[in-house]
Each structure stands twice: as structure tokens, then as C-alpha cells.
Amino acid sequence: MLNQETKRRIDTARDILVGKEPDPKAQVAQITTALIYKFMDDMDKESVDLGGDPSFFVGEYAKYSWDKLLDSRLGGIARLNLYIEALEKMPLNPELPELFRNILKGAFLPYRDPETLNLFLKQINAFSYDHSEKLGDAFEYLLSILGSQGDAGQFRTPRHIIDFIVAVLDPQKNETILDPACGTAGFLISSYKHILRQNTKEYPGDLLNPDDKEKLMSNFVGYDISPDMVRLSLVNMYLHGFQNPQGYEYDSLTSEERWDETFDIIMANPPFMSPKGGIRPHTRFSIPASRSEILFVDYIAEHLNNHGRAGIIVPEGIIFQSGKSYKALRKMLVEKYLWAVVSLPSGVFQPYSGVKTSILFMDKNLASKTDSILFVKVENDGFDLGAQRRPIAKNDLPQTLRTLHQYARDLQENITIQSYLNQEENISLATIVQKTKIAKNGDYNLSGDRYRNNQFKRHAKWPFIELGKIAQNLDSKRKPITKSDRIAGIYPYYGASGIVDYVEGYLFDEDLLLVSEDGANLLTRNTPIAFSISGKTWVNNHAHILKFSNTATQKFVEVLLNSMNLENHITGSAQPKLNQDSLNAIQIPLPPLKIQQEIVAELENYQKIIDGAKHVVAAWKPKIKVDPTWPSKQLGEIITLQRGYDLPKTQFKEGDVPVIGSNGIIGYHNEKKEKGPGVVTGRSGTIGKVHLIESDYFWPHNTALFVKEFNGNNCKFIKYLLESIDLKSLGDNVAAVPSLDRKNAHRVPVFLPPLEIQEQIVAQIEEEQKIINANKRLIEIFEQKIKDKISEVWLTEESEPLTVDTETAGTDNDIMDSAEIELEPGLPKTAENEEIETMPELVEIKQGSLFHLS
Numbered sequence: 001m002l003n004q005e006t007k008r009r010i011d012t013a014r015d016i017l018v019g020k021e022p023d024p025k026a027q028v029a030q031i032t033t034a035l036i037y038k039f040m041d042d043m044d045k046e047s048v049d050l051g052g053d054p055s056f057f058v059g060e061y062a063k064y065s066w067d068k069l070l071d072s073r074l075g076g077i078a079r080l081n082l083y084i085e086a087l088e089k090m091p092l093n094p095e096l097p098e099l100f101r102n103i104l105k106g107a108f109l110p111y112r113d114p115e116t117l118n119l120f121l122k123q124i125n126a127f128s129y130d131h132s133e134k135l136g137d138a139f140e141y142l143l144s145i146l147g148s149q150g151d152a153g154q155f156r157t158p159r160h161i162i163d164f165i166v167a168v169l170d171p172q173k174n175e176t177i178l179d180p181a182c183g184t185a186g187f188l189i190s191s192y193k194h195i196l197r198q199n200t201k202e203y204p205g206d207l208l209n210p211d212d213k214e215k216l217m218s219n220f221v222g223y224d225i226s227p228d229m230v231r232l233s234l235v236n237m238y239l240h241g242f243q244n245p246q247g248y249e250y251d252s253l254t255s256e257e258r259w260d261e262t263f264d265i266i267m268a269n270p271p272f273m274s275p276k277g278g279i280r281p282h283t284r285f286s287i288p289a290s291r292s293e294i295l296f297v298d299y300i301a302e303h304l305n306n307h308g309r310a311g312i313i314v315p316e317g318i319i320f321q322s323g324k325s326y327k328a329l330r331k332m333l334v335e336k337y338l339w340a341v342v343s344l345p346s347g348v349f350q351p352y353s354g355v356k357t358s359i360l361f362m363d364k365n366l367a368s369k370t371d372s373i374l375f376v377k378v379e380n381d382g383f384d385l386g387a388q389r390r391p392i393a394k395n396d397l398p399q400t401l402r403t404l405h406q407y408a409r410d411l412q413e414n415i416t417i418q419s420y421l422n423q424e425e426n427i428s429l430a431t432i433v434q435k436t437k438i439a440k441n442g443d444y445n446l447s448g449d450r451y452r453n454n455q456f457k458r459h460a461k462w463p464f465i466e467l468g469k470i471a472q473n474l475d476s477k478r479k480p481i482t483k484s485d486r487i488a489g490i491y492p493y494y495g496a497s498g499i500v501d502y503v504e505g506y507l508f509d510e511d512l513l514l515v516s517e518d519g520a521n522l523l524t525r526n527t528p529i530a531f532s533i534s535g536k537t538w539v540n541n542h543a544h545i546l547k548f549s550n551t552a553t554q555k556f557v558e559v560l561l562n563s564m565n566l567e568n569h570i571t572g573s574a575q576p577k578l579n580q581d582s583l584n585a586i587q588i589p590l591p592p593l594k595i596q597q598e599i600v601a602e603l604e605n606y607q608k609i610i611d612g613a614k615h616v617v618a619a620w621k622p623k624i625k626v627d628p629t630w631p632s633k634q635l636g637e638i639i640t641l642q643r644g645y646d647l648p649k650t651q652f653k654e655g656d657v658p659v660i661g662s663n664g665i666i667g668y669h670n671e672k673k674e675k676g677p678g679v680v681t682g683r684s685g686t687i688g689k690v691h692l693i694e695s696d697y698f699w700p701h702n703t704a705l706f707v708k709e710f711n712g713n714n715c716k717f718i719k720y721l722l723e724s725i726d727l728k729s730l731g732d733n734v735a736a737v738p739s740l741d742r743k744n745a746h747r748v749p750v751f752l753p754p755l756e757i758q759e760q761i762v763a764q765i766e767e768e769q770k771i772i773n774a775n776k777r778l779i780e781i782f783e784q785k786i787k788d789k790i791s792e793v794w795l796t797e798e799s800e801p802l803t804v805d806t807e808t809a810g811t812d813n814d815i816m817d818s819a820e821i822e823l824e825p826g827l828p829k830t831a832e833n834e835e836i837e838t839m840p841e842l843v844e845i846k847q848g849s850l851f852h853l854s
Contacts, residue, residue: 347385468584636746
């Protein structure tokens, strides 16, 4: 783990340089050079301490040693000149290993300020070379500030995604490993650590013999087109234990120099963008193309050994683009290499890019053993999908890793590939698709969602049946009315997403299920696409009308349609459309009527709990009951509001100090601007939101006002006091962007209780807040229960799927009387339900309770 003190030193070194060298990449280069300089001196001292001789600062180069450079008797100008001279001369030192000479070659000092150099070298002096994991992690942190090299289409790969790909491929000590677009060597270093863990008894790698270690060091190879990246990757690998790291400046797409080399494992997150006019590769690629993402995937496939395997991150274009080269590439992958595709969330590369990506896993051996491909969808990777990528509890990666490993083992052992789907944990993520189905229309589309709808069709607990066989379609009876011809009345007029109007006449007077026929909502699913109606109604031609033999089946189908991904049934892109034939052809699992009723009743009970909890959350607002005996004052007599400080978005970065704007945390910075806790409210744009900042320090942004002085009042009480004021009414709404004037706010009259009463009010509100938080948690739990219950309908069983008699489908017959679903009254005993039962905060809200609804 990264030591916080080490992190602070790196941040401080960057802060010293920023005034002279604002480019982050140049800052990294300066720190890298200085660290290598210092570490060479450390190694010389270690050698002397052990009774040996120095190796680097010897002979005519001894005058450049670190101790000589930091000699207190040396003046600022003299130190500056000595350091500049050392950077020029040390790369010529014949005693330096080639790695160090290459790293220092071309190094220079971009400024001539003695004071800046003194401060900078003082920070570097705090580091010491111990060849430890700690130092390697510190360097990884330093490299993380590079973030995006957007012009080249490169983005730093998150560590947990790298580790996931490595874990799937499971590199071994005797295997050769390549990253043809290595950047800072993240994949290579993660693979090295993985192998050490595999061969550990007491300390990392202690089960490796000397021959193993020597061979292991030569097994890792990295290429990159950028000499700066190669330089940084070499340092990074060296600091992680590679004595002679193999990193080469090499263009994998246009050079043939290393074309005949092959590897056991290849991992990469190659550039996503091609230069204007495309790439002009050599002629040895099997897929003619000018796009870098196509060429890189082709390169990796063609440079695998016969039993080689690969994991490559690709943009969505590879998955579904209709261009000739894209189709040819996918065809080659499906037929020869591909065994699994993992879809990643869109925010994985935030804050540098919102690009949607997937991981292609290749293995010629595995691919030859199956006529199918495994698709897995990762919805959560352990971090939120915002710009800051903060950790969250939801993480599909561990489950995905187990699924991939089990699937691969089944293929190796020639076990029926469907067997692992019998494990409940795999159901929600995995889809197995026949290669013939992928190849059917010649597109070779690799989007898992395209095939996910019917993934359990042949293996479901309940028989599958087409909607058209259990529902009567009444589309021919619907009738639109032009807006000008509508006559206002009492009967609801329905469209694709609900009630459009109320009209004088009606077409139907019965229980029906409406399903959206067209509109963007078919894809976005912002609102339900299926909804039940009853009574006298009019329906226009934008909604399909289904009539069922009983309301239980109607409600059951409604639930399933609103939970399904219907993308594969929808036509049109500019205007998505679900036509009547496609609707009738949708297949769903259909249990007996009694079980349909039980499932719907259970889901409706869950929804009632969710709706009630949402009502509580939406209705609650902290309220201060005013005692008229409290003194009346102007707000400015109680607190001082001050405008926040400018901070360009380019300076939002990883750090410990939250940057607070009108909507709360908008970034992080390293400078401790104001001491917490504090209270912040919007000054421009969003007015009215008030934020309590409980961290030790914070940076109030210039879009906000913050309480500079509390004058002895309770911080939390002030927060609730500001929330009780209609701050929006104090804003200047004339301008394009509303703004809150401090003078107006300071003049607002308020009642101020004594400090003791303030604390009592805060304690009471915090008790109420516990109830609100418990209700929020309740919403999360029961929303998940609904998802889990719907998933159960699609679960597999070991028994063969049953057939269904369409004449009696949906009736309470004996077709599946032997099936059992445990549906006890109340909540089933689960860990989540036990958590609910132990929440004392979940109480009924009655008049006179702690709640003040406003």
C-alpha cells in the first residue's frame, strides 16, 4: 500500500515544480530523474557500508555525488550549476548500467531558479532506495498523475482492471509475457506480482529457485511508441524488482523488426484513437485496416503461441461497428481465438474518458474446444462511475472471475459448458451464445446484451412460451385522435408511456396490458414500457394492447417485460420501434397460475415497502421549531459568509482535501485551504443546497459561499439554520446564472437559541436522520429483492425443461405441481432481512413523532 507520508512528499515535490514547470508529464520526468540520481548514491553508500566500493559516483564523477550536491556549504547558484553539469555528464559515465544511462540520457533542468532547486532537492532527499514494494507503489502514484495521453488515444488503466485481467489469464513462472502498448508497464508488473504470490511460502517468491528467477526476469517484454513512456516503464519495472527490464521503443503497427516473435501471454490496453488519415501498417497483418484498435487486436492474435492466451481492452467500436475491417476482425476472432467477452461499465476510465470498453479474452486452445462464446456483463467494478471513482460496496469482478475460471475449466475438462450456469451466482452475469448465432447475419456482433434475452430458454425452471400464444392482441381496435379533434372528458387517453389526455369517449372497458410500440424509452427504460390499465379508456396507436385470460398472468407478464432487455427485438435507431410481430415472438418463462400469483403478490409487497420508504425520504426535512423568546438577529451577526476560492478544473486531482462547490464535492486537491468542519452553500448556479463538511480541511470553490466564522455557534446547527432559510429567494435571477449575494444573506432575520438548545436541536435532527437513512437502506434492500425474485424466474434446474400445452398455458393446471417455491408469510430469513429486523429506526410516522414534515 502507498505510504501517506511518501505520497505527501511526491505531492510536495510537484507543488514546488508547478510554478516553473506546469506540465504534469515534465514534472514526472524531473522527479524520476532526481529519484534515480538519489538512488544511485544510496546504492553506493550501501555498498560501502557492507565493506565494498562505490560503483556509480567514482573517479571524475565522484564530484557529482548526492552528498556533494547537497553540501550545506554550497551556494544556491553553485548547486544549480553542479546539478545541471551532473545531468549532462552522468549519462556518459561508463560505470553506470545501460538502464541508468538510458534513463538519464537527455535529462535537463527546465528552469534556472536556485531556490526552487533547493526546495525540490530537499524533498527528494527524504526518499531512500530500499528496492521495496512501497517505493514501487509510490512511483505508481507518481505516474498516476499523467492520467490521459488523449492525443494518442491512451488512458491509464485502473490497477484493479489490470489485476483482474492478470488473474483471469493466470500467468506462470515459465511463460513469456508481452504488452505491445505498455505505457508505464502496469500489466507486466501485475503479472510479476501474481507469479511471486503463486510461489510464496513465507515471503514473496521464496519458492522460486535461482534458475527460475533468472529466467523469470527475461520473460517480461514491453513495447511503446513513446520514448518517454519507455523510460518511465523501465524505472517502474526496476523499482519493482527487475534488474534488467526489457522495454523497447517500438511501433507495433508499422515496424516489422519484431514481427516474428511470439508469446505465451499478451495483455494490453492499446491506443483507442488513430491519427488523422489512419495508420499505414506493413502488409503482414491478416486484416487490412487503418484503424489502430483493429490492428492492435489483429497483432495480438497473430503473436500468440499455439497455446497462448490474451486479454485486451477494446473500445465498443470493435464490438459492433459495421465497417468491413471490423466485421472481418470479429469473424477471425470468433472462428479461431475468442472464448469470452467481458463488458465493462462506461465509467471505468473516468475522469479521463467516458468511453465504453470491453475485454476480449483469446485462447486458441479453448476456442477450439467449444462452439460457443461466453459473455459476461460487469455493471459495478467496486467504484462509482463519477469523475472521482470513489470505492463502493458493489463489485461484480470477483464473481466474474469465478465464472470465467469455471467456464475455462469446464472447457479444458470437456464438461458440458452449460453446467456452470447451474450455480446461482453466475446467472445474472453470464450468457453463453452459439458461434453460429453470432455469425448468423454476417455482422459477428460481440455485444452480450444482443443475445441475453433468451439466455436460459432451453434450461429454464419453467417452460418458455411466446407472448402471442398466451395473449390476444387488440391493436386493430385502437384508434388515434388528432389533438385538435380531442374533446375534453373524463376518460383517460393512453399513449406509449401513460396517460396523454382525458377525452369524452372510450374504446375499451376491461383489464388490458399496454406495451410501448415506439420511442426512445424502449432503449433507455427511464419509465416502464408495460403497464396495466382497467375501466373505460381510449388507446392511441403508439401502444400495443394485450388482453390475457386472467389478471394474474397480465401482471406477471408486465413485471417480466419491464425487467427484460428487449434490444434484440427492437428495430430502428433514430426512432426505436417494437412492432407487433416482434412483441408476439418474445418468449418468457411461464409457471402455473398459482405461482404467478404468488410471485406478483410478493413483488407488490416489496414495492409497497419501497414506495412507503421513498415517501418518508422525500417528505422529511429538518425543521427548527422556533421559540419566540429566543433573541432575533440578522444572520450576519451570527456568522460570516465568505466567497470561495478560484481553482481551475485542470487542478482537480487525487488528494485528501475535498473541493466543495454549489452541489457538494466537485473534486479533490492537496492544498489545505480552510480548516474543517465547515458549512458551504451555493453562491452561483445551484442556490439553496447546504453542505456540512466534516473533513479536517476543505477547499471552498468560488461557486460557493462558506461560513468563515461561527462565532461560538454549533456548526451543525448553522447548517440546519441555513437550510431553513429560503436562500433561493435571495438569489439574483435576472442574470443568466443565478447568484446569491452575501449582503442579502447577512440581512436575513433569524431567531438564535442558546448554544445548549442548539445542541439539543442538532441531537433531535440527527435522530430523525437515522430514520431517514434506515429508510434509504430499506429502499436499496427491497429493490435488490425485486431483482433477485425476477432472476429466480429464469433460474436453471438440473432436470430437463418441460414442454407446455399452449391450450392450457397460464391456467391453474397440474403441469408443474411438483415444483415448489418457498414463500412464507412475511420476510424470508436472510442476512438482509435480519438487518432490517434489527433497525430500531424503522418506525411509523405519526402526528407528534420526531418528524416535522414540511
